[in-house]
Amino acid sequence: MTVASPVSRLRPKSLQEASLLEGPQLLLRKMRGMSSNRSLTWLACVPIALLGLGLFNLSARAAELPELNAAFLANNLWLLVATILVIFMNAGFAMVEAGMCRQKNAVNILAKNLFVFALAVTAYWFIGYSLMYGNAFWDGILYYGKGGALGLFFDATVTPDMVKDGSLVPTVDFLFQAAFAGTAATIVSGLVAERVKFGEFVIFSLILTAFIYPIAGSWKWNGGWLDGLGFIDFAGSSLVHSVGAWAGLVGALLLGPRIGKFVNGKAQAIPGHNMSIATLGALILWIGWYGFNPGSELAMDQYVPYVAVTTTLAAAGGAIAATIFSTLTSGKPDLTMIINGILAGLVSVTAGCGNLTMVGAWVAGAVGGIIVVFAVAAVDAAGIDDPVGAFSVHGVCGIWGTLVIGLWGVDGMDPGAAGIGLLNGGGITQLGVQALGCAAYAIWTLVTCWIAWSVIGAMFGGIRVTEAEEIEGLDIGEHGMEAYPDFASAK
């Protein structure tokens, strides 16, 4: 990489000294000065321009910190571990989705899942994080919260007060939230699988993680209006899972079903190509959820293992109920239903993992496991093609998991916490608020995603691959390669 030598003097001493407009102007001025328009030269501008913005050397000085105390160490250590587990869920989603789809589209699904997480982290860092955790109704300028103007300027300074209070440091807080944003995008992937164009899906993911998800998230997790009403969603059954599912549903509706999915209006089974990796993916997701749910306590305390237990019991309940129920209805225990039962149980407890008794969690998961069997059939009956059952798992069970708090939720994780549900003496208020939250997330996501998918489709000549490409497989069409070139295909 060649770098012009006098650049470093362009670097302002501190960000504060440079006006916010000066940065982009410097960038443009530099770009105009370039004689060549080859992409490499342009790319070389990026670090130079960032130097101009002083971004390689932000100037706020860190204060001396007091000795790191037990709470500070444990909280930050636990959240880092939880974040790593949530990031590992990307592997789980990739394996479940790829395994449950056909061989000819495996590369496409793997590429989507892999690339979208990289993109989601970047988009959430640039924009989403400050949008989601902005201070007021976004501080005059739209995005200006924890993250300063534009997320990428978020202030990583660790203050003495943070240490004294045992607070999370800004970096681990950001990374945990960024991993969640990635999850929402990954759920979409399942609903639009085997027919969406790669580039168009990528652009949608960018919009989702930069704007749609963060604004929705701020309603609850940044103390927004839903939080003010008393809405409960501990780890995101609604915020993350249902938002991802609604976003994907719009995509699935606009795309239409895969060729061959419906014959004379009747849904056909299109079996996945690799049950080994799908099962592995389910188990990776299971352990990843121990970051997702217990991590949402945002601290290490006596409640964290409690959340791990409710999460486990719900997964177990979901698996058992879905297996029994699908065996009763279809005669044999279907492995994809065991997988979906586990995931349904996990999603069903994601909102209430801190507001259900252990028994309540197991039953919530079990009901989720039954719901998912019905939901898969209902989605088929509605003529919607959801290749891996993502709407049934993340959408329907996301709603169920949000509502169940209003049925038999309790007020916290200590034994003897008061009932807040309709069925255990808490009245109907909580159920109403939970339902309102579900509706709000559905409407917001449906409307914004309809616009987003439609605009993308209009700009790029549709979001669906050609019929010929779909039949041949997206791996060849979108990526020019095969997932398993050394193996002979069946038929």
Next chain:
Amino acid sequence: MTVASPVSRLRPKSLQEASLLEGPQLLLRKMRGMSSNRSLTWLACVPIALLGLGLFNLSARAAELPELNAAFLANNLWLLVATILVIFMNAGFAMVEAGMCRQKNAVNILAKNLFVFALAVTAYWFIGYSLMYGNAFWDGILYYGKGGALGLFFDATVTPDMVKDGSLVPTVDFLFQAAFAGTAATIVSGLVAERVKFGEFVIFSLILTAFIYPIAGSWKWNGGWLDGLGFIDFAGSSLVHSVGAWAGLVGALLLGPRIGKFVNGKAQAIPGHNMSIATLGALILWIGWYGFNPGSELAMDQYVPYVAVTTTLAAAGGAIAATIFSTLTSGKPDLTMIINGILAGLVSVTAGCGNLTMVGAWVAGAVGGIIVVFAVAAVDAAGIDDPVGAFSVHGVCGIWGTLVIGLWGVDGMDPGAAGIGLLNGGGITQLGVQALGCAAYAIWTLVTCWIAWSVIGAMFGGIRVTEAEEIEGLDIGEHGMEAYPDFASAK
């Protein structure tokens, strides 16, 4: 889900106020009142009945806790991480077993592993946990230990004393133990693979994790008679691994060998279908063992990394010895023997990971790696069909790992700890106690499992699939699906 409105008044104010018999009576009364017998309606009764039992709102009030100290935070955080690692071992077992069996049975194996963990957690929660950690010879009533009457009532209350003493909270203790119970059940799966009926295996697993394993476990880990004699089994070479292996051996003997395994009394190699996932599984098990062994310290202290080192060295020793030894005997390094060598090393150090020097651990693992090569041949020679070598790994090396403490074990993990083995000055007592423990676990498990498998077989018309189903593959017969439908099969 429709719920009858007047149910909530059935909820007693506290569990203590309701007699233990009243609960089931309420349940039966409700069920008799139902007019429809469709399964959905019945299932809807479950949460309602549980409300009747007050299980969505146990009433013991939690006390105010003192500030969480470093030991409390570190101990609980570490145990939670260890638990997650042990749960991840399910993915390892599933991949090793599926990869080492044939393609036509992959769905069945994956389904068994996935479902059985969900079931084991539930069964252990309902019954096993309080049975295993009951206070006395089970407090008059059989199951009445840490978990109150029936495990699912186990008291999750965190007391001020727990915080002061840095104790594990009950939830993380339960979850860690439940994950261990799941491991025992998973080991069985390997021994009965490719010929056992799905439903019958599931019922056996339920009995194993609810009754057989917990009672065996209490002998040592709940301060039972073996513990009183000074028996050492730090993380369960005998308690978990040999129990699982004996339970599976009975199944394998009752099932008989797979079709084609023995031709004219000579064992035939039946190669596994997917070495990639088998290898991945071995590596997942390796890291999962860092939860299994170091987690068994049940606290975070200076000894935890020591156990991680002995565990690592034994795995390394096992891999190296098994590879060299199988190359010497068969001419080429067999990948399945490298995998089994690693697992043999890990099992061989599971009992003694806190009672062996580092050199002692490496050698114990290496001897285990050699033993497993012999044992696989011996099992074949005995006409027993153990498809993935589970008895050799978990049974034979489980015993070896228990005995080695009596050969060159030391009294703790500090350098300079006194020798307690026959060969390092500790006399023969420890070796005798270790041998007694091995025998006790063998007898208990063989007897109870023979009864359990036999009763299940008698009730459901045998535990083995039909010859036609076995030849076609259990995936079609038991589950109506294929693991890799897009790939052409060899032949």
Next chain:
Amino acid sequence: MTVASPVSRLRPKSLQEASLLEGPQLLLRKMRGMSSNRSLTWLACVPIALLGLGLFNLSARAAELPELNAAFLANNLWLLVATILVIFMNAGFAMVEAGMCRQKNAVNILAKNLFVFALAVTAYWFIGYSLMYGNAFWDGILYYGKGGALGLFFDATVTPDMVKDGSLVPTVDFLFQAAFAGTAATIVSGLVAERVKFGEFVIFSLILTAFIYPIAGSWKWNGGWLDGLGFIDFAGSSLVHSVGAWAGLVGALLLGPRIGKFVNGKAQAIPGHNMSIATLGALILWIGWYGFNPGSELAMDQYVPYVAVTTTLAAAGGAIAATIFSTLTSGKPDLTMIINGILAGLVSVTAGCGNLTMVGAWVAGAVGGIIVVFAVAAVDAAGIDDPVGAFSVHGVCGIWGTLVIGLWGVDGMDPGAAGIGLLNGGGITQLGVQALGCAAYAIWTLVTCWIAWSVIGAMFGGIRVTEAEEIEGLDIGEHGMEAYPDFASAK
């Protein structure tokens, strides 16, 4: 195992009492006394001889420890978790390499990766650890550092001062370093894949992890001459990744390209056989890197999550840049390029993860992502066959990651840290030192590995399999088995 009874009296009271020469003499005397020369009998000598050396019972007494404080607990807990994550990277490397190579060599690649980690741990324990962390220019005798004479005697004693100072205990320090040694060996595996003989590769790995890597590592991480010059390599872009890559490059050059890689001097694409496991491997490596980089802080403090963020952003930057750039140059987003872009980003930030701003890290990763696309083409153009792009990822990006600190690095992780790079006001000194370090590692590794590979080749009749074996596949030739025997091969 039969053991002669009077052996235990041969055990000296302490190692210190026995002269270092006495041990091997005892061993020889015992061996000479054996009447049978069958391998089993010989193997039985090993534990007996070790007893003779007192290795099952080292005698230094541990002191009473003060109460374990928060820093001690958090530091050791975090390092143990980080170590487990680094060890998990073995699964990632195995899956990426196996997936990107052909089906007929899958067993060989899996066996290499699995076995070499076991071997690396053992070799590093015996020799490497004390060589790398020796006190002076190796204390008169060559290997005599932290680990005492020969690494396997390393002193695991936890002293009261360690507890007071919150130091890492020796066991976790050893295990973390051993996992790093294993990584270096694994990188080599990729460069020599699909044509190297199994045994010869194993011997090379032994030499690498016992001697070549530890000596190179001591230059920086044991306060050696490069550290004295101010060379920065936080987690090992140069020390681990470039050393592994240079070592492999020598192997690749001596082996020559695979049959069919170059036709009339033009490089041919040889597609990998399993993109599902390759993608899984990349995601496992991603999360494993959270042990590799943040773990290299060697403590739990406010900087650890910062390192996790720079690591994440670089991976994201690498993925995005490589994907865009490879799409621009070849028309379609290639999944292997997304994978290599992620890995390139991760390697590019490994040296500077504690010396780059967040923006600086993202850009460093992105530049790495572009570099890797060029590098893969350049390696092909140079007529070198690097089957999985390991030299491009670990070698070229390892150098880039080392150099970028000299371009826009900063002096630490606090916001406002002073620039130390050429482009952000730090002058040219750091860049010069970084370049010197890169050159030193290149020269050392190239020279020593050339000797090692050549000697091995000379001793064992070459390091490459026969042409017939290569065409048939190394799985049959080296291991006598297939990875996927139930599947039909293409063509």
